[in-house]
Amino acid sequence: xxxxxxxxxxxxxxxxxxxxxxxxxxxxxxxxxxxxxxxxxxxxxxxxxxxxxxxxxxxxxxxxxxxxxxxxxxxxxxxxxxxxxxxxxxxxxxxxxxxxxxxxxxxxxxxxxxxxxxxxxxxxxxxxxxxxxxxxxxxxxxxxxxxxxxxxxxxxxxxxxxxxxxxxxxxxxxxxxxxxxxxxxxxxxxxxxxxxxxxxxxxxxxxxxxxxxxxxxxxxxxxxxxxxxxxxxxxxxxxxxx
Amino acid sequence: xxxxxxxxxxxxxxxxxxxxxxxxxxxxxxxxxxxxxxxxxxxxxxxxxxxxxxxxxxxxxxxxxxxxxxxxxxxxxxxxxxxxxxxxxxxxxxxxxxxxxxxxxxxxxxxxxxxxxxxxxxxxxxxxxxxxxxxxxxxxxxxxxxxxxxxxxxxxxxxxxxxxxxxxxxxxxxxxxxxxxxxxxxxxxxxxxxxxxxxxxxxxxxxxxxxxxxxxxxxxxxxxxxxxxxxxxxxxxxxxxxxxxxxxxxxxxxxxxxxxxxxxxxxxxxxxxxxxx
Numbered sequence: 001x002x003x004x005x006x007x008x009x010x011x012x013x014x015x016x017x018x019x020x021x022x023x024x025x026x027x028x029x030x031x032x033x034x035x036x037x038x039x040x041x042x043x044x045x046x047x048x049x050x051x052x053x054x055x056x057x058x059x060x061x062x063x064x065x066x067x068x069x070x071x072x073x074x075x076x077x078x079x080x081x082x083x084x085x086x087x088x089x090x091x092x093x094x095x096x097x098x099x100x101x102x103x104x105x106x107x108x109x110x111x112x113x114x115x116x117x118x119x120x121x122x123x124x125x126x127x128x129x130x131x132x133x134x135x136x137x138x139x140x141x142x143x144x145x146x147x148x149x150x151x152x153x154x155x156x157x158x159x160x161x162x163x164x165x166x167x168x169x170x171x172x173x174x175x176x177x178x179x180x181x182x183x184x185x186x187x188x189x190x191x192x193x194x195x196x197x198x199x200x201x202x203x204x205x206x207x208x209x210x211x212x213x214x215x216x217x218x219x220x221x222x223x224x225x226x227x228x229x230x231x232x233x234x235x236x237x238x239x240x241x242x
Numbered sequence: 243x244x245x246x247x248x249x250x251x252x253x254x255x256x257x258x259x260x261x262x263x264x265x266x267x268x269x270x271x272x273x274x275x276x277x278x279x280x281x282x283x284x285x286x287x288x289x290x291x292x293x294x295x296x297x298x299x300x301x302x303x304x305x306x307x308x309x310x311x312x313x314x315x316x317x318x319x320x321x322x323x324x325x326x327x328x329x330x331x332x333x334x335x336x337x338x339x340x341x342x343x344x345x346x347x348x349x350x351x352x353x354x355x356x357x358x359x360x361x362x363x364x365x366x367x368x369x370x371x372x373x374x375x376x377x378x379x380x381x382x383x384x385x386x387x388x389x390x391x392x393x394x395x396x397x398x399x400x401x402x403x404x405x406x407x408x409x410x411x412x413x414x415x416x417x418x419x420x421x422x423x424x425x426x427x428x429x430x431x432x433x434x435x436x437x438x439x440x441x442x443x444x445x446x447x448x449x450x451x452x453x454x455x456x457x458x459x460x461x462x463x464x465x466x467x468x469x470x471x472x473x474x475x476x477x478x479x480x481x482x483x484x485x486x487x488x489x490x491x492x493x494x495x496x497x498x499x500x501x502x503x504x505x506x507x508x509x510x511x512x513x514x515x516x517x518x519x
Contacts, residue, residue, distance in 0.1 A: 081420070087413050103418075150423070
């Protein structure tokens, strides 16, 4: 049994069919990179995974628990799914430390001291031990995104979702964020990564999933995908990148 | 803007615009100075010639002081209640439950769309009529005043807060929810603190209007500042002595209130206070 399973998932925005019969399994400790042209539904797939969007049919299961079940305790399930966004979405009225410590304090009732201690450790882990008291507006994009990663990790999730987390960054800041993600992967975190960073995909991914027009068209090991994609769609996609 | 651009070169235009700006500024200084001079002369005339200081000392206590304290009391209670009720109205207004938000919307439409004076009459005259016997509340005019001001200004506060909440990017709620925080927790910890900061100016503006709206309470037979003015005026035939007092009394409330709001705005801005972990 895979940690995260998608079965026959369909999603519509009004008339538009954005996810078509998605079947996908992400194993524990797997780094699953999802790529594809814009509008192919890859971000939507991530957003459905923690129910920021609702699906119209099919099922998504985490550890065999159907999280798309209307009766599922979504707040409970979301604690097990960390999400990092393209636009960081840090809380601007809170310091880096408070951003990271907030959810453990409020959701898990971790005592203030302990939550702050844990938050400090997490911020050190993403290389921001010196910025604990900074407000988001005082941090660079790369630093903000690393705080956002620490914030998601603070809930000790089973799986982390990364939604084009480097797309809003200046090119010179992309590296520091990918570095943190690479470390996470090495530590054995299960990750679903939507990205345009092909170097990262090739190097860190265990599997590469290509989406186009709301469907999964190819899913292989990165070596194979980047050397010789089996589908025509994959070949087209790669040829545009090069 | 300029219609003669065809004949002027770039350098000509620079000089012209500079001249115009300078002339405009001088005109502004001259105009405002003249205005200030005229107002100053007028106030000087009123204070030196028209105000009867013996009468002023006589009426300032107890009549005027009591009216002033009464207004402050009513303002304090109504202000606190209207902000609390306004937060509820604002939260209901942004609810994703259709019924809740449309009820809040209707509430706002009614209380913003009809005059406060009318609403005060509905409460003060209309409501007691619904009782067959004698109305149970003594001094109902004071209750009516507080209820009327609260309900009316809750609509404005609610609408201001709705604007504040809607100005917060969706990503804030999404990030908060994705951490496992409930809607209520996300509202309280993430959305409202930011929305509050964004709506403070509008809410403060409304609270200043609430102060001035107490002048309408004269129709509920509450001896507030304007009633005091009318009484003194009809008893003494002096207009300017009580006018000066009324103006000072209102400004003594509204100017400090403005300061308090500005202080709150500064304190709500994370950039102006240090980290507090």
